[in-house]
Amino acid sequence: MKNLLSYLCFLCCFTLFGQTAFEKGKAYYKDQQWVLAKNQLMQVEPISKNYFKACEYLGDIAAHEKKWDKALHFYGLLLKEKPDNANYNYKYGGALGLKALELSKFQAAFYISDIKHYLKRAAALDQTHLGARWALLELYLKLPKILGGGTDVALGYANELKAISEIDGYLAYGHVYKEIENYKQAEKYLVKALKLGNSVTCYQKLLALYKQANFTPEKINALLQQAIRAHPKENWHAFIAKSS
Known part of the structure; x- marks a missing residue:
């Protein structure tokens, strides 16, 4: 038994020290240990076959930490290597958009063209890319008409989402109508999404609508008990307390 335990201990140590920086970084990334993941992933050399995947992880960590310039640096490296990769275009455009939200309206206006470019490119490169279409829907909902925004454009992306995923489509319609305070239409589509998906997200969206639209406490409580x-x-x- 003593020999067996010693052998198992040796195997564990060998596995730990035998891992590459990328493998360690990937493991830490999956455990959401961001600092440890960064320390390992930064050690991956450009000649490594895992270099660009390490860059993507580093970009994702920076985005999680809301360090948009760092995220854009790493996503930019990925785009330079593979400009026709839909997900890289999506992540770069998304990071640009989130950076713009933290700027003044005047400063953010200079980013709009690039944000549109990368998100639309992602959607064009991948006809089933849900994330890019959701991001475009949000963008056009927030943009003033003078910059091309508006409900009609947002609903166009909701149509595209529904063609890919019926649930996403109903959630998208519900979101658009909620934003323009057409609560009756919003409820109609979010209820459809809930019937199809019965997911946590579906319940959250409908509960948030009920809170925002000041539905009766009885109706909110009935949905809460169902959830x-x-x-x-x-x-x-x-969740209810947070959305109040």
């Missing part, structure tokens, strides 16, 4: 029965492990009361 608790469907997903008992979710902290629904905390």
